[in-house]
Amino acid sequence: MSAPTLQDIRCCFEGIIPAVVATCSAEGVPNVAYISQVFYAGERHVALSFQFFNKTRQNILANPHATALLIDPGTAQFYRLYIRYLRTETAGPLFEGMRAQLAGIASHSGMQDVFRLLGSDVYEVERVEALEGDPLPAPPPRAGLLGGVRRASERLARCASLDEALNAVLATLNDDLAIHHAMVLMLDPGAQRLYTVASCGYATSGVGSEIGLGQGVIGVAARERTPVRIGHMTSAALYTQAMRNSFDANVPDFEAVAEIPYPGLAQPNSQLAVPIQNGGRTLGVLFVESTQELQFSYEDEDALVAIAGHLGATIELMQATNEAGEASTPPSAPGTPTAPAAAAPLVVRHFAANDSIFLGDSYLIKGVAGAILWKLLRDHRQLGRTEFSNRELRLDPALRLPDISDNLEARLLLLQRRLAEQGGALRMEKTGRGRFRLVLQRPVELVST
Amino acid sequence: MAVPLPPDLVAMMARGVSVIVASRDAALRPNLMRAVGSRVEEDGRTITVYLSRRQSRQVVQDLAATGNIAVVFSEPSTHRSVQLKASRLDMRNADAQDTAVLERYRVAMEREIQQVGFAPPLTRAMLAHRLEDVVAVRFTPEQAFDQTPGPRAGTPLGSTP
Numbered sequence: 001m002s003a004p005t006l007q008d009i010r011c012c013f014e015g016i017i018p019a020v021v022a023t024c025s026a027e028g029v030p031n032v033a034y035i036s037q038v039f040y041a042g043e044r045h046v047a048l049s050f051q052f053f054n055k056t057r058q059n060i061l062a063n064p065h066a067t068a069l070l071i072d073p074g075t076a077q078f079y080r081l082y083i084r085y086l087r088t089e090t091a092g093p094l095f096e097g098m099r100a101q102l103a104g105i106a107s108h109s110g111m112q113d114v115f116r117l118l119g120s121d122v123y124e125v126e127r128v129e130a131l132e133g134d135p136l137p138a139p140p141p142r143a144g145l146l147g148g149v150r151r152a153s154e155r156l157a158r159c160a161s162l163d164e165a166l167n168a169v170l171a172t173l174n175d176d177l178a179i180h181h182a183m184v185l186m187l188d189p190g191a192q193r194l195y196t197v198a199s200c201g202y203a204t205s206g207v208g209s210e211i212g213l214g215q216g217v218i219g220v221a222a223r224e225r226t227p228v229r230i231g232h233m234t235s236a237a238l239y240t241q242a243m244r245n246s247f248d249a250n251v252p253d254f255e256a257v258a259e260i261p262y263p264g265l266a267q268p269n270s271q272l273a274v275p276i277q278n279g280g281r282t283l284g285v286l287f288v289e290s291t292q293e294l295q296f297s298y299e300d301e302d303a304l305v306a307i308a309g310h311l312g313a314t315i316e317l318m319q320a321t322n323e324a325g326e327a328s329t330p331p332s333a334p335g336t337p338t339a340p341a342a343a344a345p346l347v348v349r350h351f352a353a354n355d356s357i358f359l360g361d362s363y364l365i366k367g368v369a370g371a372i373l374w375k376l377l378r379d380h381r382q383l384g385r386t387e388f389s390n391r392e393l394r395l396d397p398a399l400r401l402p403d404i405s406d407n408l409e410a411r412l413l414l415l416q417r418r419l420a421e422q423g424g425a426l427r428m429e430k431t432g433r434g435r436f437r438l439v440l441q442r443p444v445e446l447v448s449t
Numbered sequence: 450m451a452v453p454l455p456p457d458l459v460a461m462m463a464r465g466v467s468v469i470v471a472s473r474d475a476a477l478r479p480n481l482m483r484a485v486g487s488r489v490e491e492d493g494r495t496i497t498v499y500l501s502r503r504q505s506r507q508v509v510q511d512l513a514a515t516g517n518i519a520v521v522f523s524e525p526s527t528h529r530s531v532q533l534k535a536s537r538l539d540m541r542n543a544d545a546q547d548t549a550v551l552e553r554y555r556v557a558m559e560r561e562i563q564q565v566g567f568a569p570p571l572t573r574a575m576l577a578h579r580l581e582d583v584v585a586v587r588f589t590p591e592q593a594f595d596q597t598p599g600p601r602a603g604t605p606l607g608s609t610p
Contacts, residue, residue, distance in 0.1 A: 017567075020521070022471035022479035029534065030479050030519040032471035033596065054603045055594075065478045069469065073567075076574035078483070078504065115598070131482075132503040134577035136570060269566075293566060 004128050006043055009079050010298040012070035013040045014229075015101070020069045021048065023059035031055045036115055038068060038081075039098045041122060046083060047094055049102055050119040060085040066123065074294060077135035083123035090119045093226070100224035145303045148176035152307045156314045161430065162409045163416075165314050166198035169286070169307060174200060177303060179288045181265055184276075184311075185211065186284040186410040187222055191367065194222055194285060197414050199263050206263025207417045208365055221273035222285050227301050229272045260363070270295035274304045278312035283407065286311065319409055322390060322434040343442040346425050350374045350448045359422055369415040371399050373426075376438050377446055390434040412436065451589045453607040454493035458531055462496075462522045463489040465557025470498050470586070471519040472511030480507045485578045486547070486554040487522070496520065496533060497587045499543060499551060501578040509584055512538060518588055521596055526564040530596035531606065535588040543583035551583070 012019070019038045023031050033056045037049035048068070050057060060066055064085035071078050089095050099117040155168035166184050173179040183199035183206065192213040196206045214223040221228040268289040276284040286308045288296065349358040356366035357373055365373065372393055379385045390408055394401055401408060416428040416436075427439040454462075468484035486499035498520055502509060512518055516537050523530035543551070555576050559569040593606040 020469045020481060020483075022473075022481035022519070024473040024477045024479040026477070028473060028477055028515070028517060030471040030473040030517055031534075032469050032479075032481055032519045032521045032532065034469075034521070034523060034528075034530065034598070036598075051598070052600070052602050063477055067479050067481055069481050069483065071483075071575065073571075076571050076577075080480075082478075133501075134574055136574045 004079065004130050006040060006046065006125060006128065009070065009072070009128065010040055011074060012072050012079060013038055013046075013298075014073060016073040016294070017071050019071075021056060022067045022069075023056050024063055024065065025055075025059050026062040031059055035068070037098060037102055038070060039094070039101065039120065041094055041120075044125055045086075045122055046081065046125055047089070047098060047120040047122050049098060049115075049117055050088060050121045051102075051115060051117060060121070072135065072138075075135040075138050076133070077138075078131035078133055080129040080131065081125055082127040082129070083125050086122045086124055088119040088121050094122070095120045096224045097226040100220045100226045100228050103220050103228070142297070142299055144176065145299050148172060149303050149306045151176045153310055156310050159314065160318075162197075162315060162318060162413050163430075165311060165318070166413075169311050170198060170200040172307070173288060177300070179290070179300075181268075181290060182286070182288045183263065184284060184286055185218060185222075186407055186414075187213070187282055188367070194218060195367075195414060196260075196263065197284075197410050197417070202263035202265075204261060204263050205417065205421060206261060207421065208260040208369075208414055209262045210260075211262070217271050218273045218285050218287050221275050221287075222282055225275050225277060225282055227272065227274045227305060229296055229301055230270065265289050265291060267291060269293040272296040272301060272304060274301070274308045276308045276312040276315070278309075278316045283312050283315055284410075315407065315409075319407065322409060345443040345445040347445050347447060348377060348426075350446070352448065359425065362422060364422060365415060365418050368399065368401065369411045369418070372411065373415055373419075375399060377444060380438060380440070381444075381446060386438050386440075387431065388436055388438065390436075450591070451494040452533075452591060452593045454531075454590070454593055455606065456492070458606070459489060459493040461524055461529060462487070462493065462531070465554045466522050466524045466561060467558070468498055469521045469523075470500060470505075470508060470512075471521075472508045473515065473517060474507070474511050475514065480511055482508050483575070484520075485576045485583060486551040488550050488554075494589055495587060496590060497550075497585050499547065499554075499578075500584045500586060502582045502584055505584070509540070509586075512586060513540060518586065520588075523596070525561050528598050530598075532594045532596045533588075533590035534592040534594075535590055538586055538588035540584055540586050543580055543585045545580070547583070547585060548580060551578075551580070 015037050018034045021033055021035045035048050039047040041047045066083050068081040098120050102115055102117050152172040155172055156165055159165040159168050170182055173182045181201035183196055185194040185196050187194050194211045196209045199205050211219050213219050217228050269292055270290040273285050273287045275282050276286055347360055354366050355370035357364045357370045394408055419426050425441050429437045429439055431437050468487045470484050471479055471481040473479045482500055482505040484498040485501050488497040518538050519534045521530055521532045559572045562572040595601050595604045595606055
């Protein structure tokens, strides 16, 4: 058997079964220690997590030779890496990538208070040795990942709206990559929070549920701009906890009913969060999970990064195209009010403190999307308007849209989907590029608090 | 002189937890391998670790040449770990009288590893060996260090000789 390459043994770099590293002092005393993380840092290098000032650390500074023992968590095949310490990095993409992955490893091993990355110790790999043994048969290689990426690309290229693009991605994951639980969250850069705009495979869509930047696997992936993958989770406690506090508790009459439940699996055993980026900015996160352990490999990560990249470019291109379209489209004549007068009025309450909106007793939405809906309803009541454009919302100073980087399209989609889930008494319909109509099936009574 | 070990730690080691053995050669290059079994006797004063030779040729050679050994015992479900060091050891080939020890260790490890979510076949593959290929390495710990991840990692246990 020819010596394996680091690429060949990427499955050992998961931190699922911790690696072990032997070092030797200048006096000739060997030392052996568990290491949370051996990170793939290119074909000739690995980085080991430096978390504590311990004997390993003292030894490599005096004698740079070390040997790491890795195991394939699927087959129990052992490998030794003969490595030589080069340097320690405490900032930059390698460090941030490891820190994010370590956060995942820590959360899955219940060591979140203990595991903290002080540095990335970079080693040159001198030799990789595959050990003799009786490993389990390797599972057959996954076929069709590249085909799935191609299908996502083709589907995205046909999309003309954010709605379609998100559906295209979720459909590809489901149909071509056998990933049945997924969600897309968009970043609100002003609030430093991520909000769910689309999901599949859950009992409730969870559209509108929020996660703070840096919270849980999804929040860390967004903050650190790096994929975070966990293949073996015995408890999701930390992660589900990160989903709480997603609304302002200090707003009166705004109790737990106002929290849109996070839709995720109660017992996820594999999770992968990939940042959606474009032009150097983070737009959101593509997140997938499974009840099965070790469900997502490096190859799945490769596929999702490629798909998320394509989605990011599509979202940004759509926004630019829509803005151009909005500017060139003449405003249409005001529509006629659509509410049949006979139906009982729907009470719509608005809480100015956080722009939260309730339809009757049901919480609908808050924040920018809430402010947008309130503006639409007031314009409807005062001016009888039903036809609106994205452009006027963007230019409305009262809405305080953060800036050009704000994804208005995503907020409108969120609002549209939340309204649809609330039974359709109020509805938003797309009427053209950058234009939409507010449809009222019942008269509304607006109450501001 | 043996370093005294806390009884609860000896109990953990004796129960059968993960064991990794490290060595170094004359050029101070370290090597290591997972043991396929362990035995703790005399309140931790005598430790035997078992290595599968085909996976540990350099380690066995280093141990024979230098007598320097470092061994970490670690409980996968709690990360509780201790490292033992010695500068003298003796080695022999495993034989039929070790079978029961190796078998007991495998059963304990299957249970341990299952607690962190891996089914027994993986543990069996991880510990696979042929008895005639196994080396028993016996030593008396001269130094012991708390190695549970955290700020106390590396703290010496007991009094060092």
